[in-house]
Amino acid sequence: MHPPIVLSGDELSDVPMAWPVASRRLVGEGAVFDLVRDQVVDPGGAELRREWIRHPGAVGVIVLDQDDRVVLVRQYRHPSGLRLVEPPAGLLDLDGEDHVVAAQRELAEEVGLAAADWRVLVDMFTSPGASQESVRIYLARGLSAVDRPEGFVAEGEEAEMDIVLATLDDVVTAVLEGRLQNPVLVAGAMAAAASRPRGWENLRPADAPWPARLLRAEFLARAPMDR
Structure with missing residues (x-):
């Protein structure tokens, strides 16, 4: 386990990141939002199944x-x-x-x-x-x-x-x-x-x-x- 990283005030920010998506499927449609299933490739090369809600905000x-x-x-x-x-x-x-x-x-x-x-x-x-x-x-x-x-x-x-x-x-x-x-x-x-x-x-x-x-x-x- 790595030691904690101390961030300065200026460093406190969410950082854009994009793991590759091997496949994406729409599994359910709703009046306001949809349910989507992704196969996401992590940095070690393993595929992870992740369901998420597509929402307009x-x-x-x-x-x-x-x-x-x-x-x-x-x-x-x-x-x-x-x-x-x-x-x-x-x-x-x-x-x-x-x-x-x-x-x-x-x-x-x-x-x-x-x-x-x-x-x-x-x-x-x-x-x-x-x-x-x-x-x-x-x-x-x-x-x-x-x-x-x-x-x-x-x-x-x-x-x-x-x-x-x-x-x-x-x-x-x-x-x-x-x-x-x-x-x-x-x-x-x-x-x-x-x-x-x-x-x-x-x-x-x-x-x-x-x-x-x-x-x-x-x-x-x-x-x-x-x-």
């Missing part, structure tokens, strides 16, 4: 009002068996749509708000060992009420969703006590709590590069898909 928004309250929704999530408290969020399923535009659209659709100040809070993979889903979480402030986008109709779980308000401190406490479990809310709220004492000055601009999205197309093109 998503954006989420931690929305803070003038009273330091977070604007949230409560939505039923069938696989979890819970009605989760969540930030406004949605899929990146419109070809060519800018990421922050997608977040602005979701904010208007889900809670009827627009924001004047947009920053990037955090980028994350929801489950990198099994899913390709990457999520960018924004901080939105300077709120104003807007109409829902033309043509938007809430369906399914969204039709039963309601809007709730809570202070950021109460959200953080609920996360630490295990009462709130949505990953976008957990990551976004904790990032917001860490950045707030710094006056948000350490946050990236809304149009900052998103490396995971740039690598996604390369990953998908790495091997032809068999059915």
Whole structure:
């Protein structure tokens, strides 16, 4: 076993890496995501079978009002068996749509708000060992009420969703006590709590590069898909 490597602050970064893919097969198609099976060749030459979820990715928004309250929704999530408290969020399923535009659209659709100040809070993979889903979480402030986008109709779980308000401190406490479990809310709220004492000055601009999205197309093109 090798001794641990001590990294400096500048060295703390995820590093692109591409093990060869001997074969790739689509084994299941869904309305939102697909299940894919790869035969991956490790550095020693052994083949490993790896199943993963092909996912379009998503954006989420931690929305803070003038009273330091977070604007949230409560939505039923069938696989979890819970009605989760969540930030406004949605899929990146419109070809060519800018990421922050997608977040602005979701904010208007889900809670009827627009924001004047947009920053990037955090980028994350929801489950990198099994899913390709990457999520960018924004901080939105300077709120104003807007109409829902033309043509938007809430369906399914969204039709039963309601809007709730809570202070950021109460959200953080609920996360630490295990009462709130949505990953976008957990990551976004904790990032917001860490950045707030710094006056948000350490946050990236809304149009900052998103490396995971740039690598996604390369990953998908790495091997032809068999059915």
